[in-house]
Amino acid sequence: AQSVSQHNHHVILSEAASLELGCNYSYGGTVNLFWYVQYPGQHLQLLLKYFSGDPLVKGIKGFEAEFIKSKFSFNLRKPSVQWSDTAEYFCAVNNYNQGGKLIFGQGTELSVKP
Amino acid sequence: GAVVSQHPSRVICKSGTSVKIECRSLDFQATTMFWYRQFPKKSLMLMATSNEGSKATYEQGVEKDKFLINHASLTLSTLTVTSAHPEDSSFYICSAISTSVNEQFFGPGTRLTVL
Numbered sequence: 556a557q558s559v560s561q562h563n564h565h566v567i568l569s570e571a572a573s574l575e576l577g578c579n580y581s582y583g584g585t586v587n588l589f590w591y592v593q594y595p596g597q598h599l600q601l602l603l604k605y606f607s608g609d610p611l612v613k614g615i616k617g618f619e620a621e622f623i624k625s626k627f628s629f630n631l632r633k634p635s636v637q638w639s640d641t642a643e644y645f646c647a648v649n650n651y652n653q654g655g656k657l658i659f660g661q662g663t664e665l666s667v668k669p
Numbered sequence: 670g671a672v673v674s675q676h677p678s679r680v681i682c683k684s685g686t687s688v689k690i691e692c693r694s695l696d697f698q699a700t701t702m703f704w705y706r707q708f709p710k711k712s713l714m715l716m717a718t719s720n721e722g723s724k725a726t727y728e729q730g731v732e733k734d735k736f737l738i739n740h741a742s743l744t745l746s747t748l749t750v751t752s753a754h755p756e757d758s759s760f761y762i763c764s765a766i767s768t769s770v771n772e773q774f775f776g777p778g779t780r781l782t783v784l
Contacts, residue, residue, distance in 0.1 A: 591775075598673075599713075599762070599775040645712065655701055655766045655773055659712040 557582045559648050561660035568636050569668050576631040576663050578620075578646035587649040588629040589657070590620055594642045602644075605629065616640070638669045671697045671767045675776035682753055683784055690748045690779045692763030698743035699765035704736070707760040707778070719746040753783040 562577040580586065590602040603614025610622040620631045629646060646660040672695040682688050692702055700721045705713040717738050718726040725738035735757075737749040746765075750757055762778045 598777040599764075601772060604772075656703065656715060656718060657713075657764075657773065658715070659705075661712045662710075664710075 557586075557648055557650060557658045559646055559658050559660035561644075561646050561663050563663045564661065565664045565666070567666045567668065570638055571635045572667075574631070574633040574636045574640075574665070576644055576646075576665070578629045578631065578660055579627050580629065580646075580648045580658075581627065582648065582650065584650065588620075588622060589647040589649065590614065590618070590629070590631050591645045591647060591659075592642045593645065593662075599645070602631070636665070636667050638667045641665060641667045671695075671765075671770070671772075671774045673763065673765050673774045673776040675761075675763055675779050677779060678777065679780040679782070681782045681784065684754055685752055687749055687751045688753055688781060690750070690761055690763075690781075692746045692748070692765070692776055694744045694765040694767070694774070697765075697767045697769065699746075699767065700743060702740060702746040702763055702765045703773070704738060704746070704748050705762045705764070707762055709760075713762060716748075750781065753781070755783045757781065758783045 559580045588605040591599045592602050593599050602618050603612050605612045605622045613619045618633050622629050644663045647657040674693045676691045702719040704716045707713045716731045719738045719740040721740045727733050740746040760778050764773045764775045766773050
């Protein structure tokens with residue numbers, strides 16, 4: 556069965572620090588990969604997605620992620636975080652053949668200190 | 670972007686009663702919607718796939734008779750929690766796929782508390 560693992564449960568950073576959140580998935584076939592963000596009290600929003608092509612994907616708000624197929628990884632990065640980036644971040648995988656059904660990681664809570 | 674709404678945003682009910690949650694795609698048609706359950710500090714767990722005009726497809730371990738899903742139109746799916754118990758208390762989130770942009774949009778969630 557597919558699964559998604561996020562290594563960090565809670566990350567605390569100071570503003571301007573660099574961010575990298577790990578995400579690994581288990582599935583041998585073709586997958587689509589996503590990062591979602593959930594700000595406090597708000598609904599899930601798509602940060603970025605990878606379907607094919609350039610493995611380095613740029614998303615909104617300065618976030619990017621790199622798909623490394625050999626490592627089954629899709630880590631999220633941001634060079635300089637802001638206090639407003641405080642949120643819950645979810646990595647998700649979608650089996651190309653399963654019509655949109657998303658499997659989510661456990662989530663990583665990011666707290667950015669001003 | 671596309672908007673998905675849920676109603677109600679929060680509901681408190683007594684044990685044994687049934688609760689209906691609505692999920693609507695406001696500015697696009699969605700042949701497929703999904704229902705997720707989110708526990709505190711936990712990930713989203715897919716409960717079922719709701720297909721317009723046909724029966725929902727439930728994930729393993731999700732009781733079909735307890736969580737009734739009806740996708741009667743291209744913009745509305747409903748989740749009914751039947752004979753709710755305190756362990757059903759959770760945050761229920763729906764999503765809908767917009768085929769025009771090939772993206773899944775999430776509703777704001779419904780907080781269910783069963784007393």
